[in-house]
Amino acid sequence: MRWEHGLLALGLVLLAVGHGMGLFVAPSEAMMGDVGRILYAHVPTAWVALLTLTFAFFAAVGALWTGKYSWDAAVEAFSETGVVLTALLLFQGSMWAKPTWGVFWDWDPRLTTSAILLVLFVGVLVVRKVVDSPERRLTVTAIAAIIAFVDVPIVYFGVKWWKSLHQIQSNPETVANTMVLPLRIAAFAMLFIAISVVVMRWRTIYAGLQAEVRAPDLPELPPELTLSEGQAHA
Amino acid sequence: MPDHAVGSGMIDGGWTYVIIVYVATWLTVIGLAARAFMLSRSSSGSSSPPETP
Numbered sequence: 001m002r003w004e005h006g007l008l009a010l011g012l013v014l015l016a017v018g019h020g021m022g023l024f025v026a027p028s029e030a031m032m033g034d035v036g037r038i039l040y041a042h043v044p045t046a047w048v049a050l051l052t053l054t055f056a057f058f059a060a061v062g063a064l065w066t067g068k069y070s071w072d073a074a075v076e077a078f079s080e081t082g083v084v085l086t087a088l089l090l091f092q093g094s095m096w097a098k099p100t101w102g103v104f105w106d107w108d109p110r111l112t113t114s115a116i117l118l119v120l121f122v123g124v125l126v127v128r129k130v131v132d133s134p135e136r137r138l139t140v141t142a143i144a145a146i147i148a149f150v151d152v153p154i155v156y157f158g159v160k161w162w163k164s165l166h167q168i169q170s171n172p173e174t175v176a177n178t179m180v181l182p183l184r185i186a187a188f189a190m191l192f193i194a195i196s197v198v199v200m201r202w203r204t205i206y207a208g209l210q211a212e213v214r215a216p217d218l219p220e221l222p223p224e225l226t227l228s229e230g231q232a233h234a
Numbered sequence: 235m236p237d238h239a240v241g242s243g244m245i246d247g248g249w250t251y252v253i254i255v256y257v258a259t260w261l262t263v264i265g266l267a268a269r270a271f272m273l274s275r276s277s278s279g280s281s282s283p284p285e286t287p
Contacts, residue, residue, distance in 0.1 A: 008267055015263065019256060035248040041259045081266065088262045095255045099248055193263055200270035204277040 004196040011192030018044075018186030026179050035099045039179070042092040044187040048194045049085035050152055052078050053121060055198075057149035060142040069213060072138040073206035075145050077198045079124045085194065086118045101165055109158040110166035117155055120148035134213050 022040025029036025056078035063071035131137040
């Protein structure tokens with residue numbers, strides 16, 4: 001068992017504790033009532049999704065700077081995990097929006113920039129699939145990830161820059177202690193889970209890249225040496 | 235939301251949305267971790283030298 005498997009187990013246990021406290025111990029929110037308990041799932045997902053995509057940016061800079069495939073693998077691992085968490089974030093948000101705002105979706109700055117962020121990083125992963133040359137893929141996807149990252153601070157600060165349905169960031173001074181503890185536990189849980197997933201994915205992707213780079217390109221066979229369909233089945 | 239419900243913690247069907255969000259969160263987290271684990275296992279298995287006959 002590797003260390004990331006232990007971290008994953010710890011993350012899952014902490015997530016169960018944080019969510020359990022958020023659902024059954026923390027008080028209901030003054031304005032929203034029990035719907036406010038979505039906080040303990042939604043906010044940790046948002047923090048860790050943005051953090052993961054920020055690290056995709058640092059990995060992309062590292063890939064461009066060094067040209068090493070270990071950084072390239074990190075770009076994919078962080079982007080992939082970040083995309084899943086951002087998709088989850090948007091789903092959680094729309095489920096919270098319906099009972100509180102009356103709609104599942106609104107073209108509000110926070111929601112719109114978050115959706116754009118998802119599309120941009122899906123684009124990074126698509127680019128990785130369509131570029132064959134590992135060297136070219138490293139460069140193209142690193143540039144794509146750096147461009148996509150520009151949206152991360154816009155998502156975070158957008159609620160302060162523009163009028164938004166979405167509330168601005170809270171802090172421990174504005175949230176009751178009984179709500180801060182489950183929120184922190186769930187946030188660390190999501191962080192540990194994301195780290196372990198990224199590390200597992202990084203190991204797999206990096207091993208694949210190393211094999212791809214080491215394997216020589218096989219020349220195409222001349223037509224006279226290619227088996228016909230009938231010969232191939234014989 | 236009707237005026238009398240503001241601040242009273244009364245939102246119709248509130249728990250339904252809460253349950254949907256928590257189930258979706260756990261399904262995603264477990265799915266993400268299980269996929270990463272399975273792929274890392276199959277990758278480490280395929281990188282080992284083939285068995286000789």
